[in-house]
Amino acid sequence: MRGLADLLGIRLPIVQAPMAGVSTPALAAAVSNAGGLGSIAVGSADVEATRRLIRETRALTGRPFNLNLFCHRPPRRDPAREARWLETLAPRFRSFGAEPPARLAEVYRTFVGDEAMLALLLEERPPVVSFHFGPPPRAAADALRAAGVRLLASATNLDEARALEAAGADAIVAQGYEAGGHRGVSDPDAPDDRLGTLALTRLLAARCQVPVIAAGGIMDGAGIAAALALGAGAAQLGTAFVGCPESSADAAYRAALASPAAAHTVMTRLISGRPARCLQNRFTELAAAVDEGTLPDYPLAYAAGKALATAARAAGETGFSAQWAGQGAPLARFLPAAELVAALEDERRRA
Ligand SMILES: Cc1cc2nc3c(=O)[nH]c(=O)nc-3n(C[C@H](O)[C@H](O)[C@H](O)COP(=O)(O)O)c2cc1C
16 A cells, blocks of 8 residues: 555545546545545546636645546547437437437547647646546656656556556556446447456456556445455545535435435446446436447537436436446445545444
């Protein structure tokens, strides 16, 4: 553990996962102030919004924190495919008194080739930057490391981990199939061995040259202790932090997590165009009737999914919202982040 703790400047082996749409500067700062590594996710933010988020986080903590970016391949535009998907969803939109959008926007940016974002990061120098959906360009990684920024990136198998090491990652997040939210696969169309957190963490800890952070289904100190016993330097928890008052999860999401619905999560591309684990809901029910291979690319499908969720919510139906959650969701707690971190550490010591 000391290696990773020193690398990241943290006291506890706990990383609060970056969660686009859910994590906030207040959540990240509370976790960092409590001795873990808090994270903000800026996948949907432009350069100026990212600058504001960094400064807001810095105003709340003097401790290291992590800023997360997406490195997905830009979507292939396929007007026929996009029109077919919107046509499929049209009856759902109409049932909420709305129409599908005329065109699908790229609602999440990729960091690959985003020189303006790189320039901002070099200027603001967040202590840690993490990447999802594949490696950053080597030159960008080199420039960030030269500026003293530590780099993390998610892998779901050994090949991805090796590619991330080669790209300059200082530590690898081993994201098991249990994990909530988007699977960090580099190529969503490649065969997926769906490795679980236990097998993947051990494999990467045994084969990688850099420290490993275990992620997926870890909800308490016993889970963190298990990850450390497998050779991880820390555990990254997402779902465990969704219920914190500092997160921006809405009331329906919190209620679903607190209900028996938390026992049922599904991995689906339906909502965004990439595989992601979500609480089973009215949206995920559509999966049975849809060939996921026919969806528009991420994040174009996500634009449709977000529009449908918004139309549904306006009509009082929350069952089309993306309620990302991992398989440990029934163990979710609803504590202030500082209290949750203290409880996690206490449980870990007792385990
Ligand atoms: C609500 C939610 C949103 C997420 N968004 C992101 C994100 O923006 N970037 C990222 O790298 N990972 C994201 N993830 C995945 C986490 O980094 C992590 O792999 C996952 O939360 C671990 O599994 P757990 O939720 O079972 O703890 C998200 C997870 C959740 C639950």
